[in-house]
Amino acid sequence: MKIKVCGMRETENIRQLVELGPDYIGFIFYPTSKRYVGEQIAPEAVDLVPTFIQKVGVFVDEPFESLLEQFRNNKLELVQLHGNELPEYSARLKQLGIPVIKVFSVGNDFDFTKTAPYTGNCDFFLFDTKGELLGGTGRKFNWELLDAYTGETPFFLSGGIGPTDAEIISNLQHPRLYGVDVNSGFETEPALKNIEALKRFIATIRQNNTGTKRSYSDYL
Numbered sequence: 001m002k003i004k005v006c007g008m009r010e011t012e013n014i015r016q017l018v019e020l021g022p023d024y025i026g027f028i029f030y031p032t033s034k035r036y037v038g039e040q041i042a043p044e045a046v047d048l049v050p051t052f053i054q055k056v057g058v059f060v061d062e063p064f065e066s067l068l069e070q071f072r073n074n075k076l077e078l079v080q081l082h083g084n085e086l087p088e089y090s091a092r093l094k095q096l097g098i099p100v101i102k103v104f105s106v107g108n109d110f111d112f113t114k115t116a117p118y119t120g121n122c123d124f125f126l127f128d129t130k131g132e133l134l135g136g137t138g139r140k141f142n143w144e145l146l147d148a149y150t151g152e153t154p155f156f157l158s159g160g161i162g163p164t165d166a167e168i169i170s171n172l173q174h175p176r177l178y179g180v181d182v183n184s185g186f187e188t189e190p191a192l193k194n195i196e197a198l199k200r201f202i203a204t205i206r207q208n209n210t211g212t213k214r215s216y217s218d219y220l
């Protein structure tokens with residue numbers, strides 16, 4: 001199971017996170033977010049991230065050209081579309097060779113057939129909790145609803161995941177579950193992650209997923 005840690009901003013915190021070897025690090029490029037990284041991630045922080053950890057830019061209904069500029073300026077590797085972006089928007093990014101994670105906000109009445117027009121137009125889905133905020137709600141949705149997702153596109157599970165969820169996530173059985181995305185559940189303040197809590201969480205997930213155990217030192 002892949003691990004994405006989202007909402008990073010502070011250089012020292014990024015350095016500590018990199019040592020845990022997550023698969024993806026997310027940066028929020030949405031100005032009204034408490035975790036907004038700014039138009040430019042601190043260049044010294046970008047240089048700390050090794051190539052085996054992919055940098056994801058999280059955007060919400062960003063004008064296309066502006067997204068492209070920020071993608072290039074920040075040496076991002078994937079984009080996460082967390083707003084109401086249409087399948088055509090996602091398809092344009094894919095045509096440019098940019099991998100895309102398309103987010104769906106899941107409430108109790110969510111209709112998973114809404115994902116169908118995005119199939120083939122993005123690489124991953126991400127299922128987050130529907131709430132007043134567009135992301136970073138800190139709340140879980142009912143994970144039993146995932147049984148209704150029968151599509152082909154692999155997905156990240158997100159929304160309110162915290163330190164005590166590692167065991168239950170490791171035991172989830174969905175055939176398209178690709179990764180887990182964590183954010184506010186591991187924060188001591190917005191955009192600052194509790195590294196010790198993440199270390200335990202990542203270790204538990206990886207112990208329970210044989211074959212994916214990895215630490216930063218393996219790559220030195």
Ligand SMILES: O=C(O)c1ccccc1N[C@@H]1O[C@H](COP(=O)(O)O)[C@@H](O)[C@H]1O
Pocket residue numbers: 006007026028030033034035058060082126128134135136137138139158159160161181182183184185
């Ligand atoms: O975290 C934010 O502030 C945010 C703002 C706008 C769009 C997305 C945002 N974060 C994403 O929200 C999910 C779940 O976060 P949480 O675990 O519930 O705090 C995660 O994918 C973040 O990328």
